[in-house]
Amino acid sequence: MDNKLLGLFIVFAPLSLLSFGGGQAIVADIQYQTVTVHGYLSNAQFADLFAVSRAAPGPSTLIAALIGYQVAGFWGAIVACLGIYVPSSLLVYGIASWWQKHKTSPVKIAVERGLAPVAVGLIFAGALAVVRAALANEPNNIIVALELVTLAICCSIFYFSKIGSYTVVFATGGIFFLIHWLAF
Amino acid sequence: MAEDTPPQDRPDGARGSALDVLVSFLKIGGSAFGGSTQAMVFREVVDRRQWMNEQQFLVGQAIAQVLPGANPVNLALYMGLKVAGGLGAAAAVFGMVIPAFCIIMAMGFAYTELSSLPVTSFVLHGVAAAGVGATVSQGLRTTRKLPKSASTIIVGLGVFITIGLLRWPMIPVVIVAVPLSIVWAYLDQRRAA
Numbered sequence: 001m002d003n004k005l006l007g008l009f010i011v012f013a014p015l016s017l018l019s020f021g022g023g024q025a026i027v028a029d030i031q032y033q034t035v036t037v038h039g040y041l042s043n044a045q046f047a048d049l050f051a052v053s054r055a056a057p058g059p060s061t062l063i064a065a066l067i068g069y070q071v072a073g074f075w076g077a078i079v080a081c082l083g084i085y086v087p088s089s090l091l092v093y094g095i096a097s098w099w100q101k102h103k104t105s106p107v108k109i110a111v112e113r114g115l116a117p118v119a120v121g122l123i124f125a126g127a128l129a130v131v132r133a134a135l136a137n138e139p140n141n142i143i144v145a146l147e148l149v150t151l152a153i154c155c156s157i158f159y160f161s162k163i164g165s166y167t168v169v170f171a172t173g174g175i176f177f178l179i180h181w182l183a184f
Numbered sequence: 185m186a187e188d189t190p191p192q193d194r195p196d197g198a199r200g201s202a203l204d205v206l207v208s209f210l211k212i213g214g215s216a217f218g219g220s221t222q223a224m225v226f227r228e229v230v231d232r233r234q235w236m237n238e239q240q241f242l243v244g245q246a247i248a249q250v251l252p253g254a255n256p257v258n259l260a261l262y263m264g265l266k267v268a269g270g271l272g273a274a275a276a277v278f279g280m281v282i283p284a285f286c287i288i289m290a291m292g293f294a295y296t297e298l299s300s301l302p303v304t305s306f307v308l309h310g311v312a313a314a315g316v317g318a319t320v321s322q323g324l325r326t327t328r329k330l331p332k333s334a335s336t337i338i339v340g341l342g343v344f345i346t347i348g349l350l351r352w353p354m355i356p357v358v359i360v361a362v363p364l365s366i367v368w369a370y371l372d373q374r375r376a377a
Contacts, residue, residue, distance in 0.1 A: 019252045020355055049292070055308055056291050057216050058284020059254035065285055066292050081285065085277070088253025089261055093273060096247060096262045110373055114366030115246035116239060116326075117336045118358065121343025122249060123222070123323040127316050128348040130220075134312050143306075147313040154317025158223070159324060162231055165224040166215035169314050176310030180303045 004072040005079045007038060012064050012083030019061060019088060030063065040071045061085075146179075200235055202271040205264045208233060209279025212260075214287065220315025221256040221280075223322040225263060235267045238329040250358060256280055335368040 011033045015026045027050070034040045041049070049070070053063035061084050068080025102108060131151070138144050154168055200208075208228045216224045222245060229235050236244075244266065248258035257277055264276025291298070298304045330336045343361050346352045 017252050019254065052291050053288065055304075056284065056288040058213060058281065058288065059221075059256045061254045061257075062281075062284055062288045065288055069289065069292065077285075077289065081281070085254070085257055085281065088251070089257060089277060092248070092251050092253055092258045092261050093265065093270075095251060096244075096265050096273075097270075099243075099247065100266055106373060107370070110370035111366050112239065112243045113331070113369035113373075114335075114339075115362065116242045116330055117340035118343050118361050118365055119242045119246040119249070120323060120326055120330065121340045121361075122347065122354070122358075123319060123326070124344045125348030125354075126222075127319040127323065128344075130312060130316050130319070134309060134316075138309075143309070147309055150310055150313040151317045151320070154314040155320045155324075156317075158227065158318050158321035164211070164232065165220075165227045165318050166211050168318070169215045169311055172314035173307050173311045176307045177303065179310075180306045184302070 016087040206275035214283030223318035
């Protein structure tokens with residue numbers, strides 16, 4: 001096996017099992033391993049790839065694909081993705097199938113009922129975190145207002161209708177593109 | 185290929201085929217910008233396909249969040265497994281990762297060109313606002329379905345205040361809140377019985 005491919009897998013596979021709460025938990029470690037330890041990337045390259053991974057859809061751990069590509073081309077991207085997703089997925093698969101097969105019992109009901117409010121608290125906390133991050137560096141009050149109005153309108157559409165989320169997301173992107181084209 | 189799941193596991197909520205799961209998650213994987221993936225999966229799986237109810241979704245969401253791994257991938261795996269067994273789990277993860285993988289690679293190539301254009305960040309801000317709208321809507325819908333008990337309200341608000349408003353780190357809060365909430369729910373049940 002190609003040394004670089006093996007190296008990528010060895011970097012990402014252990015981090016997979018440490019990525020509690022998703023990508024944010026391991027970004028610092030990815031940076032340390034790929035820049036400082038292995039010298040695959042410079043700090044500036046890492047910063048660029050990080051920005052791309054934040055702007056793209058999908059999980060933020062897809063930064064592994066970008067790093068893999070920089071290091072070893074297409075197969076580097078594939079191997080890095082397998083490294084970051086396979087170990088954690090096997091763990092989730094094992095626990096989820098055990099859980100879903102288990103017969104209903106008072107303890108299981110209590111676990112499900114107990115997890116529900118924690119999940120709901122995290123949903124609202126997550127929404128607030130994204131709003132705060134988006135508005136933190138925005139000096140223009142009109143744009144802030146535009147984003148909050150968009151948020152409220154989209155929330156109402158999702159709450160009261162059955163229109164698919166992809167339709168709403170792409171329509172919003174299109175409308176923002178038009179606004180930018182007309183107003184700036 | 186859809187017949188590999190035991191139907192007795194899901195008394196409420198219809199089953200789907202692995203192909204249905206693949207189609208649903210390919211759409212989500214290509215459009216879930218800005219940290220709104222959970223809400224989009226909720227919309228597809230609960231609202232549109234009606235594969236499960238809110239309560240069942242929340243369990244999967246909690247398990248996906250508590251275990252290591254990317255939340256969208258874990259969530260897809262859990263939902264795919266529940267709807268269409270092992271093949272469904274593989275289809276869901278594949279659907280969640282592949283479009284995002286292609287887009288991020290394309291963006292990696294185009295980044296130097298696109299990042300200098302002001303329209304790029306403007307459009308992404310709009311898309312992120314739509315994503316937060318989806319998330320808030322999911323939160324409101326699921327809140328409505330929760331039992332109106334003291335434990336639910338205190339735990340839900342407590343998690344939101346500590347992580348959302350006070351910005352405490354998620355992991356320690358969850359480690360304390362989950363067992364507390366489960367024991368509380370168990371005691372509530374015994375009292376009701």
